[in-house]
Amino acid sequence: MTVLKINDVAKDFTLHAQDGTRLAVFDQLSFDLDASECMALSGPSGIGKSTLMRMIYGNFHCAQGEILIRHQDDWVDIVRAHPHRILDIRRHTLGYVSQFLRVLPRVPTMEIVTEPARAQGVGDAEATQRAKDLLTRLRVPERLWSLSPMTFSGGEQQRINLARCFAARYAVMLLDEPTASLDAENRATVIEIIAEARARGSAMIGIFHDQAARDALCTREIDMSIYAERAA
Amino acid sequence: MTDAYNFAYLDEQTKRMIRRAILKAVAIPGYQVPFAAREMPMPYGWGTGGVQVTAAVLGRDDVLKVIDQGSDDTTNAVSIRSFFVKTTGVATTDKTVDATVIQTRHRIPETPLTAGQILVYQVPIPEPLRFLEPRETETRRMHALEDYGLMHVKLYEDISKHGHIATTYAYPVKVNGRYVTDPSPTPKFDNPKMNNSPALQLFGAGREKRIYAIPPFTEVVSLDFEDHPFAVQTWDNDCALCGATDTFLDEIITDDRGSRMYVCSDSDYCQDRQAEGHQGDQSSSGSGAAA
């Protein structure tokens, strides 16, 4: 079942403050993504991998093409949807695993991790159970769960971020180097967790600089430099 | 009576203007009607509003009683009474039951009023919301929209400060289920007398140029909280002169060694009771207070 369709998408940045300089990133990009697929975006830095993921998430503006996502049995075009709809899609259908945890001061770890699941309507007990399982598997010590992650190490914050995103269940997930800055043990665990989500039917698009993770997880690969050339 | 003035001092056009304001006030119980108050030959604060209302309603056959703090013989009462004697020649009385028009400052007589009587109050500040909301534009809007939460805020503040509602005079009332109204600085002791009174109650504020009214047999409810209900003042003493147990008492210092007595503030009522043979614990001493 197809869950995401990218149709003839292009991206450029216009820098109005710098004499309207136009930076073309990519052009004529199209692909479909099915449930349980995991697609790696490849190509050198600056080629537009993160940019594409952020466009799919609605975080970056898209001036040309369609980004269609299957949301609760409807096809919704992220490019043209009302922001209110996009927020709903982000809550229920589309997850984004960034490299960094956006830390809210004073909010305890446990609350941060359970929040997306609760927003999907998962009960407190179930959300807490999922959070405990994931935090335990990702080796975040239990004594930290009641504290704000504000002062935790980068690696701890990254694992909390992963626990947060995988405690909720999304049909489509965007993964921005999910295994970066992790040690070998945790890297293996994250690969397991992602594989489990795929087995449940989640479709993935990701940036994996870690070759082992890419080999373990990805079913497809798309070379972004092709589309960057079309824009040049 | 002197011919140097028109009857009741004011010219007829002015009296008509005031009567129109009074009619409007009667038609909208508790609503403050603006009127073009005149300069009167007495200072603001001495009852210029009440005097204008009295002048507008007084006829040649009326019998006038004037009281100040319940008493007929205090300065303010004496001077206003002589003002009307001079400018109208109407009969005056100390007896509540004989009066047709009673002008009052700070009290409602203890003797129940009857149908046909008019009670005219002298009012310094007619706006019950004034000390909470200084803007006249805003208080008018609050009245118009029946936005009276603020009035209860004042009572709330009282309880939070004193443990009970400490407002003892000018205690706000709701008239005819609509307008929150200031009963003028009468003690809250008198508030229940305003409710369903057979007499017409008129209020005049000269400096503030407002007239308002409570028509006969109109519901007047003192604001309160369910768990802090309205209650009138009570005294440990009875009236030292007439022995009354249910009147508003004044405390009178009788010497410089701290001796004091409590007597009815309504001197007419007190004398009537003494004439009927009622006695307080100091009445045999022949105190001058009853003279």
Place this chain on the structure above:
Amino acid sequence: MNVSSSDTPLLKAVGVSKSFGGVLGCRNVDLDLFPGEVLGIVGESGSGKSTLLRCLSGEHEVEGGHVHYALRTGETADVHGMGPAQRRMLMRTDWAFVHQNPRDGLRMGVSAGGNVGERLMAIGDRHYGNIRNTAIDWLEKVEMSASRIDHMPETFSGGMQQRLQIARNLVTRPRLAFMDEPTGGLDVSVQARLLDLLRGLVADLGLACIIVTHDLAVARHLSHRLMVMRAGEVVEAGLTDQILDDPQHPYSQLLVSSILRA
């Protein structure tokens, strides 16, 4: 932040325009606000943000367009067509208005408890004990000690006064809050605490908010969606993160690039 997925806007504005004696306030503004959603209005001073806010809340008459509000009853009310009594009723039950200067939103001569209790009394609460308990409850919600309940706002710091103003507004559990630079006059640490508090309350109460601010960090922290205003017009509107991370309009780009880090 919980946003209900309801498809009926709580507040809907179409073509709202307002000028003051020929001087433009705002022109042709459209917006939809959904239950539980936080909308930030950003732009420099004089761009018409506060004017728009006052047009939306009915405080200003509009010259063009209309604003509709979905009442609890399911009916829709024209904010500028309703009588002043109904608007005032909304203002003390269903709506909140938080001013930048707490002095504009508080009764400075009334204790903290009286300030919080006023709305309750305005809608007919007549039990002193209950009013007081609710006031204590709300003081605690905005992280103030219950022991301050009888103190005058004058004795509070600016941050506390602002929190008191928020408690006073939210005590009737409104569905829509208008906030005009709610963190404006506060120093940075106090501001951060207030933002967290607001964020929590908004989520807990499912409150929809329109927040006017010139501070993009505040906008990012609190709002789901943003409108960028310039010279009375909306030049760009959309998801907060999209506008801050990939602004399209030259003015939005200038605004975003002018700050150190949002």
